[in-house]
Amino acid sequence: MLDEFIHEPRVAYFSMEIALRNEIPTYSGGLGVLAGDTLRAAADVSLPLVAVSLVSRAGYFRQEIDIQGRQVEHPSPWDPARFAQPLDAKIAVPIEGRAVWMSAWLYVHEGQLGGRQPVLLLDTDLDENRHDDRELTHYLYGGDETYRFKQEVVLGIGGVRLLQALGFRIRQYHMNEGHSALLGLELLRRYRYPAEDLRPGELPYDIPRVRELCNFTTHTPVEAGHDRFSYALVQRVLGNVVDVEMTKRLAVAADVKRSRLTTDESFVDLATFKHLAGEDSLNMTRLALNLSEYVNGVAKRHAETSKTMFPGYQVHAVTNGVHPFTWTSDAFRRLYDRYVPSWCHEPELLTRAECCIPDAAIWEAHLQAKQALIDRVRALTSVNLHPKVPILGFARRMTAYKRPDLLFADMERLKAIAQQRSFQVVLAGKAHPRDDGGKRLIEQLHAYARALEGVVPVVYLPDYDMDNARSLVGGADIWLNTPLRPLEASGTSGMKAAFNGVPSLSVLDGWWMEGCIEGVTGWAIGNAAGANDGDARALYDKLEQVVLPLYYGYTNEPGGWIKVMKGAISKNASYFNSHRMMRRYATEAYTR
Numbered sequence: 255m256l257d258e259f260i261h262e263p264r265v266a267y268f269s270m271e272i273a274l275r276n277e278i279p280t281y282s283g284g285l286g287v288l289a290g291d292t293l294r295a296a297a298d299v300s301l302p303l304v305a306v307s308l309v310s311r312a313g314y315f316r317q318e319i320d321i322q323g324r325q326v327e328h329p330s331p332w333d334p335a336r337f338a339q340p341l342d343a344k345i346a347v348p349i350e351g352r353a354v355w356m357s358a359w360l361y362v363h364e365g366q367l368g369g370r371q372p373v374l375l376l377d378t379d380l381d382e383n384r385h386d387d388r389e390l391t392h393y394l395y396g397g398d399e400t401y402r403f404k405q406e407v408v409l410g411i412g413g414v415r416l417l418q419a420l421g422f423r424i425r426q427y428h429m430n431e432g433h434s435a436l437l438g439l440e441l442l443r444r445y446r447y448p449a450e451d452l453r454p455g456e457l458p459y460d461i462p463r464v465r466e467l468c469n470f471t472t473h474t475p476v477e478a479g480h481d482r483f484s485y486a487l488v489q490r491v492l493g494n495v496v497d498v499e500m501t502k503r504l505a506v507a508a509d510v511k512r513s514r515l516t517t518d519e520s521f522v523d524l525a526t527f528k529h530l531a532g533e534d535s536l537n538m539t540r541l542a543l544n545l546s547e548y549v550n551g552v553a554k555r556h557a558e559t560s561k562t563m564f565p566g567y568q569v570h571a572v573t574n575g576v577h578p579f580t581w582t583s584d585a586f587r588r589l590y591d592r593y594v595p596s597w598c599h600e601p602e603l604l605t606r607a608e609c610c611i612p613d614a615a616i617w618e619a620h621l622q623a624k625q626a627l628i629d630r631v632r633a634l635t636s637v638n639l640h641p642k643v644p645i646l647g648f649a650r651r652m653t654a655y656k657r658p659d660l661l662f663a664d665m666e667r668l669k670a671i672a673q674q675r676s677f678q679v680v681l682a683g684k685a686h687p688r689d690d691g692g693k694r695l696i697e698q699l700h701a702y703a704r705a706l707e708g709v710v711p712v713v714y715l716p717d718y719d720m721d722n723a724r725s726l727v728g729g730a731d732i733w734l735n736t737p738l739r740p741l742e743a744s745g746t747s748g749m750k751a752a753f754n755g756v757p758s759l760s761v762l763d764g765w766w767m768e769g770c771i772e773g774v775t776g777w778a779i780g781n782a783a784g785a786n787d788g789d790a791r792a793l794y795d796k797l798e799q800v801v802l803p804l805y806y807g808y809t810n811e812p813g814g815w816i817k818v819m820k821g822a823i824s825k826n827a828s829y830f831n832s833h834r835m836m837r838r839y840a841t842e843a844y845t846r
């Protein structure tokens with residue numbers, strides 16, 4: 255079953271979440287979608303990769319909105335057997351002194367260009383395990399911090415062991431966020447010095463060797479997004495490991511010939527932990543930074559912010575990109591197939607959109623995608639949107655720093671703008687079940703929608719997922735983004751919009767610092783250095799004086815609106831795509 259994947263060395267891409275397809279709810283937001291897009295790009299550009307994630311059998315959650323506008327969370331379980339094959343190898347990881355056994359499901363991504371890439375979805379739900387251990391791979395970002403740490407043991411340590419047991423040859427490891435940083439410790443155990451060669455006080459591990467193998471991408475400039483665990487917890491879970499016994503059983507279960515597991519009785523000593531991951535607590539980000547030769551942020555601005563967060567580390571910038579085929583509406587896929595053949599393999603060719611696609615064909619494709627969104631909105635909410643009125647789209651994780659309420663900061667001003675030139679708004683997004691601020695925002699947005707009834711149609715599309723996202727980025731006329739600077743690491747939905755000729759109206763943060771050419775690819779809200787508190791006013795001014803007049807054709811811009819649509823495609827879709835991102839990782843990170 256694995257033969258086609260183990261004959262050549264691969265890059266192991268580790269992520270706690272991954273968006274493989276709409277029916278598989280193993281993702282919560284941008285990080286998972288990016289992991290999925292990376293896999294899909296690797297398939298299109300033939301870069302051998304294996305993705306490692308958790309099976310998250312219970313899914314993230316399905317979002318319903320009640321009549322008060324409150325988020326209701328429903329379980330979203332999925333059956334791995336429907337989409338993936340069980341692998342027979344089993345390995346164990348040390349947790350609280352016992353062996354927790356795990357296996358994996360093999361999901362094979364089949365790209366639309368014929369490329370195939372394997373994904374291992376780790377699973378502890380095995381008969382060998384205690385009840386609570388069987389649930390370790392059920393809940394994505396669920397449970398308390400002990401549960402979370404155990405999940406990270408499964409992902410990092412278990413992932414490396416399973417790859418080895420299955421016969422994968424890994425040329426580079428790629429950690430995404432600190433969640434998988436324990437993989438570096440497992441590699442240290444693999445490359446340790448013989449005790450007799452050690453000088454007093456020297457750590458027994460070949461750290462340079464491990465660093466050569468590891469890459470780390472940080473995805474968030476929000477401090478709370480970086481996991482820290484107390485050493486008391488770490489020792490409770492990983493200390494006093496009865497590893498000798500376990501290793502014997504492992505050698506039977508896994509392949510003895512391939513397995514080079516050591517037979518010591520502790521996982522990694524506390525001194526090493528503290529040296530690599532911080533004196534006071536286990537900082538997963540610091541651990542990943544110290545064990546990776548190549549470190550990067552996900553946009554130029556984000557790399558700068560990360561350098562100030564982690565002084566002393568070299569942080570490169572590889573700006574994110576999105577997968578062309580996945581995020582392009584059916585109508586635009588047909589358009590590109592006709593005018594820019596092989597755009598799926600070489601999205602750079604979309605620079606030609608500017609001169610090679612007739613304006614009328616762009617507009618016709620857009621109207622089809624817009625109608626598809628209007629139909630979906632009607633089906634899901636029974637609201638009728640108007641095809642001739644511009645749609646502002648805003649959809650992403652609902653959380654405070656994304657400021658989904660900024661558009662509604664001054665309701666009188668908003669109404670006045672709409673009375674002059676009408677527009678409609680489609681919103682979507684899930685709040686993490688424990689993010690009370692995010693949940694309150696969803697309620698508030700519904701209150702604003704009610705208050706605007708009869709003046710501005712505002713609809714909230716429930717259960718934001720890959721399908722809703724594709725429909726929204728394809729059918730909106732303007733893609734809105736209003737994060738609090740500098741907290742948006744990259745943001746990717748605006749890039750998806752660009753593939754559909756939808757210009758962004760966005761605060762200058764994350765990728766938009768690089769993507770915005772004023773009036774050519776979209777528009778900036780405020781300026782890069784400006785204080786965040788002027789943003790609402792800047793948004794209203796731009797909408798009222800520039801964006802809506804251009805849409806309705808009341809200005810004398812040559813080419814008008816469609817010229818900006820083409821600017822978004824030819825200048826941004828051609829660059830902010832996963833293929834360029836993947837080629838950069840291949841030539842700059844995975845080179846050792």
Ligand SMILES: *Cc1c(COP(=O)(O)O)cnc(C)c1O
Binds near residue numbers: 748
């Ligand atoms: C693209 C996407 C995201 C990330 O959007 P951002 O603009 O980066 O916040 C989140 N959720 C889903 C379902 C997506 O498709």
